[in-house]
């Protein structure tokens with residue numbers, strides 16, 4: 298049951314109801330009301346949306362994928378780059394017609410965008426049909442906010458506190474029955490100079506290992522095979538807490554649970570990645586052979602301006618250790634192209650590092666200034682044509698690297714999880730290897746969530762193709 302029992306003076310929980318969720322149920326239950334949740338952004342937001350769906354179900358809504366038939370729309374937003382915010386605002390704009398068609402429709406906006414005061418203010422004034430907004434750490438307040446609004450209270454716009462509580466036991470409706478997200482911590486203390494996340498997700502706080510273990514045990518017992526532990530910097534898990542368990546200890550503890558499953562995690566910050574963590578991975582088959590280690594830039598000078606807390610040399614040291622202990626691991630990274638002051642020489646250092654490491658996957662982003670972050674005020678902004686040119690060169694190089702790495706997979710057999718029909722390749726099923734590579738194959742019998750052995754018969758820079766092996 299939801300622990301959201303905050304008694305407000307304006308609309309207290311009615312005496313015959315135990316919780317706000319229960320109170321909303323008394324208004325909408327049995328009326329065939331539907332909730333539509335739209336998600337932007339990272340896995341953390343996807344995990345939050347599954348909790349929103351869980352609370353909606355508890356309050357008596359069924360979940361729909363059609364905004365037009367919804368009675369309650371929740372838009373869970375991202376603010377990491379300007380493009381993400383623009384997309385969310387444009388979508389919220391489109392929901393005006395839904396409200397025009399159905400006056401009793403409730404529209405809520407949550408996530409990282411309205412956690413910034415200027416955005417909450419903008420929504421309040423420019424989108425008068427949005428009923429309420431709430432921040433990433435106020436998720437648990439959803440039933441209260443909805444109950445208040447349904448019973449006639451004014452529109453509300455909640456900006457999250459800097460040190461919010463860790464709230465357990467929020468109900469969840471998961472999208473998949475074989476892949477699951479498990480948040481192990483919230484917030485971020487790193488303040489990389491370009492990044493909005495610490496401002497919108499508050500200070501770092503970790504869940505208790507007992508609560509995490511209980512959730513993971515239950516998932517494994519229910520047959521989940523792919524479990525991803527989430528945090529903005531999982532390597533600082535447990536820091537400053539009253540229990541003695543760091544991330545490597547937590548992984549060891551979770552990986553000792555019996556069953557047929559793999560644990561993944563993201564994101565690992567290079568400044569806090571330890572040899573102990575890599576040793577624990579090497580020892581345990583339940584931890585996927587995959588390492589996502591965001592580099593951001595190959596230039597130590599740019600890394601200093603980014604406030605990343607490591608040099609290119611320190612990064613290579615930890616990466617070399619990963620390669621030594623986990624030679625079969627899939628490697629991936631994030632790169633920001635054209636950070637303020639990035640010279641041609643700095644950029645070439647990034648390309649050189651990519652050549653040296655040979656990542657299987659690189660997620661690259663053109664730097665986007667974020668209001669309120671130190672980098673937004675930095676000088677020597679890189680001109681647009683140079684940004685585009687650098688991005689193209691980076692993608693060309695990475696395509697070449699990925700192409701030759703994938704070619705080495707030819708003839709090998711991988712155990713993949715079947716994830717259903719491929720959207721881009723008609724008649725093919727899409728599988729994911731343990732290292733998260735896409736492997737397309739044909740099968741008469743495989744269903745979503747099945748493990749399938751597939752032998753690679755053709756390779757590409759961004760996908761592998763193969764045949765099922767019985």
Ligand code: SAH
Nearest residue numbers: 491492529564591631632633662663664665
């Ligand atoms: N906590 C994670 C990542 C969070 S955001 C980490 O530290 O790695 C995901 C990625 O978005 C970042 O790794 C970075 O590459 C990119 N990113 C963040 N802020 C950005 C900005 N202002 N402009 C462009 N890319 C950005």
Ligand code: SF4
Nearest residue numbers: 485487488489492494
């Ligand atoms: Fe942003 Fe840096 Fe925190 Fe990642 S570690 S969320 S990039 S501030």
Ligand code: F3S
Nearest residue numbers: 338339375376377409
């Ligand atoms: Fe976006 Fe917030 Fe995630 S800004 S990337 S949804 S933490």
